[in-house]
Amino acid sequence: MIIGVFSAKGGVGKSLVASNLAAAFAAFHRLPTALLDLAPGLGQDDLLLDLVPERTWADLLPVISELTAKHLELAATVHPSGLRLFAAPPEINVVNPRTSGVNPLTPDLLKALLAALRQNFAHTVLDCPTGLEASTLAAFGEAELRLVVLTLDVPTLRSTQRLIQALPADEKATGLVINQYSRGTPIGLDEVLASLSKDLPREETKGMPRTEALSLRLSAHAEGLPVPARGAKEQTKSMPKTLDLYAVLPVDARAVWGNVSYGQPCVLAKKKGLGRALRLLAARIVRPGSR
Numbered sequence: 001m002i003i004g005v006f007s008a009k010g011g012v013g014k015s016l017v018a019s020n021l022a023a024a025f026a027a028f029h030r031l032p033t034a035l036l037d038l039a040p041g042l043g044q045d046d047l048l049l050d051l052v053p054e055r056t057w058a059d060l061l062p063v064i065s066e067l068t069a070k071h072l073e074l075a076a077t078v079h080p081s082g083l084r085l086f087a088a089p090p091e092i093n094v095v096n097p098r099t100s101g102v103n104p105l106t107p108d109l110l111k112a113l114l115a116a117l118r119q120n121f122a123h124t125v126l127d128c129p130t131g132l133e134a135s136t137l138a139a140f141g142e143a144e145l146r147l148v149v150l151t152l153d154v155p156t157l158r159s160t161q162r163l164i165q166a167l168p169a170d171e172k173a174t175g176l177v178i179n180q181y182s183r184g185t186p187i188g189l190d191e192v193l194a195s196l197s198k199d200l201p202r203e204e205t206k207g208m209p210r211t212e213a214l215s216l217r218l219s220a221h222a223e224g225l226p227v228p229a230r231g232a233k234e235q236t237k238s239m240p241k242t243l244d245l246y247a248v249l250p251v252d253a254r255a256v257w258g259n260v261s262y263g264q265p266c267v268l269a270k271k272k273g274l275g276r277a278l279r280l281l282a283a284r285i286v287r288p289g290s291r
């Protein structure tokens with residue numbers, strides 16, 4: 001499955017979520033997992049995993065039409081968890097220095113790369129560029145599961161609302177991941193949902209689970225309690241399933257410090273807080289019935 005991790009605004013924790021999810025799939029679920037860092041020149045997933053890539057996905061572009069498992073293995077950097085990182089090239093432009101700033105991974109090249117990754121990995125996690133650039137729009141179409149990471153502040157909510165409106169109107173699952181949550185936040189979940197669903201086309205609004213049930217699940221997530229299953233009435237209401245709350249991740253300075261300073265994925269440290277919430281999110285994706 002291709003899992004695209006998106007955000008409308010930088011700094012919300014997209015790379016942290018993408019790299020930790022990939023580490024959890026590989027380490028705890030023993031699934032062949034790839035992590036594709038899609039931000040040429042600006043990628044950080046190598047740092048978050050304490051890896052020093054010798055090659056990047058840019059090395060695959062000249063052979064993109066004939067990619068084999070061997071090519072993929074040569075371009076990947078292996079993490080102790082087993083996950084394969086396809087690091088972003090360090091140069092902003094690796095194809096033509098005269099068109100600096102252009103992402104060499106065009107939508108067609110991305111599709112070809114993802115086709116090869118799909119064949120060779122159980123899960124491929126995409127750390128997508130922030131906002132709505134061409135490769136992000138292509139990733140919207142390619143991902144079987146879209147995770148939209150956001151924080152509960154007004155600018156992020158407004159940008160996220162616009163990003164959600166740009167999603168293709170299809171039946172694929174889109175999961176909201178609220179990050180850096182702390183209790184007593186002035187913006188309540190009902191406001192989040194009202195703001196995110198406001199201008200959605202009718203079919204998509206129909207897919208929003210009822211806010212009361214989500215509120216209940218939000219507080220359970222935040223307390224680290226088992227999240228109640230959706231009621232029968234709500235389940236029928238949420239067909240087709242298009243937008244759902246997947247996780248609420250707590251603010252956790254200590255866990256993040258080890259991750260950003262030493263490249264130790266917090267999901268792998270057997271601690272409560274952020275690491276535990278990310279383990280639950282990974283389990284939910286691997287076993288969709290679990291909550």
Ligand SMILES: Nc1ncnc2c1ncn2[C@@H]1O[C@H](COP(=O)(O)OP(=O)(O)O)[C@@H](O)[C@H]1O
Nearest residue numbers: 010011012013014015016180250251252253256
């Ligand atoms: N749950 C969290 N608790 C505390 N700090 C966090 C959390 N998630 C992210 N951060 C902080 O936000 C910064 C940005 O995270 P990052 O994953 O690089 O965001 P993005 O990829 O969305 O730009 C991190 O360096 C970290 O300091």
Ligand SMILES: [Mg+2]
Nearest residue numbers: 014015016044
């Ligand atoms: Mg990032």
